[in-house]
Amino acid sequence: xxxxxxxxxxxxxxxxxxxxxxxxxxxxxxxxxxxxxxxxxxxxxxxxxxxxxxxxxxxxxxxxxxxxxxxxxxxxxxxxxxxxxxxxxxxxxxxxxxxxxxxxxxxxxxxxxxxxxxxxxxxxxxxxxxxxxxxxxxxxxxxxxxxxxxxxxxxxxxxxxxxxxxxxxxxxxxxxxxxxxxxxxxxxxxxxxxxxxxxxxxxxxxxxxxxxxxxxxxxxxxxxxxxxxxxxxxxxxxxxxxxxxxxxxxxxxxxxxxxxxxxxxxxxxxxxxxxxxxxxxxxxxxxxxxxxxxxxxxxxxxxxxxxxxxxxxxxxxxxxxxxxxxxxxxxxxxxxxxxxxxxxxxxxxxxxxxxxxxxxxxxxxxxxxxxxxxxxxxxxxxxxxxxxxxxxxxxxxx
Amino acid sequence: xxxxxxxxxxxxxxxxxxxxxxxxxxxxxxxxxxxxxxxxxxxxxxxxxxxxxxxxxxxxxxxxxxxxxxxxxxxxxxxxxxxxxxxxxxxxxxxxxxxxxxxxxxxxxxxxxxxxxxxxxxxxxxxxxxxxxxxxxxxxxxxxxxxxxxxxxxxxxxxxxxxxxxxxxxxxxxxxxxxxxxxxxxxxxxxxxxxxxxxxxxxxxxxxxxxxxxxxxxxxxxxxxxxxxxxxxxxxxxxxxxxxxxxxxxxxxxxxxxxxxxxxxxxxxxxxxxxxxxxxxxxxxxxxxxxxxxxxxxxxxxxxxxxxxxxxxxxxxxxxxxxxxxxxxxxxxxxxxxxxxxxxxxxxxxxxxxxxxxxxxxxxxxxxxxxxxxxxxxxxxxxxxxxxxxxxxxxxxx
Numbered sequence: 001x002x003x004x005x006x007x008x009x010x011x012x013x014x015x016x017x018x019x020x021x022x023x024x025x026x027x028x029x030x031x032x033x034x035x036x037x038x039x040x041x042x043x044x045x046x047x048x049x050x051x052x053x054x055x056x057x058x059x060x061x062x063x064x065x066x067x068x069x070x071x072x073x074x075x076x077x078x079x080x081x082x083x084x085x086x087x088x089x090x091x092x093x094x095x096x097x098x099x100x101x102x103x104x105x106x107x108x109x110x111x112x113x114x115x116x117x118x119x120x121x122x123x124x125x126x127x128x129x130x131x132x133x134x135x136x137x138x139x140x141x142x143x144x145x146x147x148x149x150x151x152x153x154x155x156x157x158x159x160x161x162x163x164x165x166x167x168x169x170x171x172x173x174x175x176x177x178x179x180x181x182x183x184x185x186x187x188x189x190x191x192x193x194x195x196x197x198x199x200x201x202x203x204x205x206x207x208x209x210x211x212x213x214x215x216x217x218x219x220x221x222x223x224x225x226x227x228x229x230x231x232x233x234x235x236x237x238x239x240x241x242x243x244x245x246x247x248x249x250x251x252x253x254x255x256x257x258x259x260x261x262x263x264x265x266x267x268x269x270x271x272x273x274x275x276x277x278x279x280x281x282x283x284x285x286x287x288x289x290x291x292x293x294x295x296x297x298x299x300x301x302x303x304x305x306x307x308x309x310x311x312x313x314x315x316x317x318x319x320x321x322x323x324x325x326x327x328x329x330x331x332x333x334x335x336x337x338x339x340x341x342x343x344x345x346x347x348x349x350x351x352x353x354x355x356x357x358x359x360x361x362x363x364x365x366x367x368x369x370x371x372x373x374x375x376x377x378x379x380x381x382x383x384x385x386x387x388x389x390x391x392x393x394x395x396x397x398x
Numbered sequence: 399x400x401x402x403x404x405x406x407x408x409x410x411x412x413x414x415x416x417x418x419x420x421x422x423x424x425x426x427x428x429x430x431x432x433x434x435x436x437x438x439x440x441x442x443x444x445x446x447x448x449x450x451x452x453x454x455x456x457x458x459x460x461x462x463x464x465x466x467x468x469x470x471x472x473x474x475x476x477x478x479x480x481x482x483x484x485x486x487x488x489x490x491x492x493x494x495x496x497x498x499x500x501x502x503x504x505x506x507x508x509x510x511x512x513x514x515x516x517x518x519x520x521x522x523x524x525x526x527x528x529x530x531x532x533x534x535x536x537x538x539x540x541x542x543x544x545x546x547x548x549x550x551x552x553x554x555x556x557x558x559x560x561x562x563x564x565x566x567x568x569x570x571x572x573x574x575x576x577x578x579x580x581x582x583x584x585x586x587x588x589x590x591x592x593x594x595x596x597x598x599x600x601x602x603x604x605x606x607x608x609x610x611x612x613x614x615x616x617x618x619x620x621x622x623x624x625x626x627x628x629x630x631x632x633x634x635x636x637x638x639x640x641x642x643x644x645x646x647x648x649x650x651x652x653x654x655x656x657x658x659x660x661x662x663x664x665x666x667x668x669x670x671x672x673x674x675x676x677x678x679x680x681x682x683x684x685x686x687x688x689x690x691x692x693x694x695x696x697x698x699x700x701x702x703x704x705x706x707x708x709x710x711x712x713x714x715x716x717x718x719x720x721x722x723x724x725x726x727x728x729x730x731x732x733x734x735x736x737x738x739x740x741x742x743x744x745x746x747x748x749x750x751x752x753x754x755x756x757x758x759x760x761x762x763x764x765x766x767x768x769x770x771x772x773x774x775x776x777x778x779x780x781x782x783x784x785x786x787x788x789x790x791x792x793x794x795x796x
Contacts, residue, residue, distance in 0.1 A: 055453075090626055092626070109519075123600075130537075132532065134530065135535075136529055227481070228447070322454045334480075
């Protein structure tokens with residue numbers, strides 16, 4: 001959090017000096033931000049409750065728009081839905097100027113264009129989020145500002161968010177701990193006869209009870225590697241892999257834990273220990289100044305030495321408001337992108353998710369996924385409990 | 399549900415003959431559908447669980463794509479995220495062909511473009527959803543299919559969904575009844591000292607307990623007309639307006655009910671009765687063959703005759719997968735659009751939301767909103783309970 005920028009624009013919590021620097025590097029005069037996650041970030045956590053989940057309304061969609069002129073935080077404007085007048089009245093929107101005036105994509109963008117025009121002819125290169133800017137809104141913006149260039153600013157906004165503030169790290173901790181706590185509570189009540197749908201319904205309830213927004217749960221059971229919730233019924237002795245994302249005030253907790261309906265046999269204990277070893281080796285690479293790629297190298301080296309290396313998937317990625325974000329560590333993880341941070345130093349405040357999965361032919365899908373915060377000393381692992389085999393309710397004496 | 403199309407494309411539940419007709423009227427050779435609600439509709443309720451709420455991942459966003467060639471349901475293809483391979487394996491995706499192959503917007507659209515190219519040179523006019531097609535995906539599609547025109551197909555898709563099937567109506571009924579039931583349960587525990595946030599948290603939990611996805615709650619209390627959840631604390635005698643959307647399997651229940659912390663006095667009883675009268679007069683206009691505009695005219699006439707007509711807001715709109723959709727009844731409702739259905743006949747299976755709100759200077763914000771299904775006989779009102787003053791937990795003897 002940049003105190004100077006706070007003073008200028010009220011209580012905006014983003015580091016405007018850092019944003020100015022990133023925009024200068026990208027030669028951007030202004031930004032038109034339209035993704036929910038980046039708008040939330042630039043508005044210090046504000047997100048309009050009405051469209052928190054829903055997006056479509058009428059014949060168009062909700063499009064929050066934040067406009068920022070480089071080095072001019074006092075010229076920032078937020079354009080929201082008309083109902084956001086209630087929030088404006090309450091003083092909930094921390095920005096120099098807020099208009100609660102739109103219903104759809106083009107009326108919102110028309111107001112943004114008017115605002116940019118009024119900033120004068122110096123605003124020539126405008127950063128946008130191409131994947132989060134609807135095509136009709138972009139075309140309308142282009143027509144209204146026909147002498148300006150619209151440039152991809154995704155990288156600038158991702159970099160701005162790469163190092164989390166103390167407030168953000170608290171939200172990451174809460175999200176991670178609550179997801180693992182919800183998983184433990186769910187394993188406790190798993191019994192033979194339940195379906196994968198039943199288990200996910202229970203996990204959803206446990207996450208809701210912990211004030212998380214349930215995002216998803218990938219679940220595998222028995223010897224299947226299929227991770228979609230389904231009517232597959234659990235049997236005595238089945239292993240269960242839970243991999244769930246739950247968000248706390250926008251920040252995603254994304255971890256995986258294992259359960260078994262009964263007591264794990266020696267082989268299961270060994271298999272999970274093999275995964276645990278890789279997870280531990282990978283996290284030991286984490287410290288300020290180590291390269292992002294070191295996390296990948298450490299894990300891959302551990303996989304090579306593991307007995308079941310040929311059926312192990314290992315990867316790591318940044319996490320925060322988006323489930324895969326900076327630091328970008330590898331180009332062969334689940335979500336492909338240029339591994340920009342592989343040769344960049346890790347910094348305190350970055351958050352990394354590390355995941356190792358075994359696709360075992362007869363024992364099923366076995367996985368651990370952990371969240372690591374880069375600290376001055378090395379790392380911190382929120383939600384670092386229940387890493388062994390959780391045993392289901394089947395073991396409760398009847 | 400069109401049985402013929404079912405036989406052709408497996409178990410696709412949409413009426414392909416109706417879609418063909420609408421596309422012919424709009425002179426469209428193919429559709430590229432990218433909104434979650436329309437993809438869900440065309441895939442018979444299928445919606446990928448992983449991105450049910452979340453949309454961003456990595457450096458792009460999730461983009462489900464459904465491609466349909468007119469009169470060729472056997473050429474339909476769905477392009478989903480790679481993890482949707484789990485769903486494909488389970489046979490959950492009812493379409494002639496499904497590819498679980500993308501991570502972001504442009505890779506998904508590249509596959510769609512390849513598919514369209516393979517359909518031959520006859521595919522020249524392609525319908526898109528401009529507000530739900532990211533700008534980068536549209537540009538990529540345009541480049542790959544440079545001889546084709548990309549045309550707004552929003553109207554075609556809205557018309558396709560305007561008359562709900564029996565299965566959809568059951569979901570609308572469930573959504574509406576569950577929302578009202580959750581509101582009643584919430585009013586039961588409202589006591590002085592709770593904040594508006596507390597009440598919304600409770601309503602959210604009650605909706606979750608009824609297997610609804612909580613979408614939003616607009617809430618006003620006391621004599622304030624501000625409907626954002628806030629730290630405003632309830633006092634003895636306060637009125638509470640709840641206006642919440644909860645969705646059941648994608649279909650939105652959107653109703654408003656009133657509570658009071660104590661017993662309503664004679665004036666409050668009269669004010670709610672005044673609103674009730676307008677709501678009842680408006681619904682009496684509903685029958686097959688009546689014009690959409692008749693619902694508006696009946697309500698507006700009732701408002702003109704009401705004692706507090708000058709502080710009454712009355713409107714009506716279609717509802718279903720989207721909270722304001724066909725039938726489009728008025729151009730001066732909360733969401734502005736051309737009132738296409740004002741002079742079109744209502745048909746059985748259409749669903750209409752009718753809402754009347756009073757902004758009373760001293761008694762606060764008082765509102766009822768109801769959901770009406772057009773039936774062969776007239777109308778049906780799911781969730782039609784708790785229309786009077788619900789009294790809070792304050793009245794429970796201590």
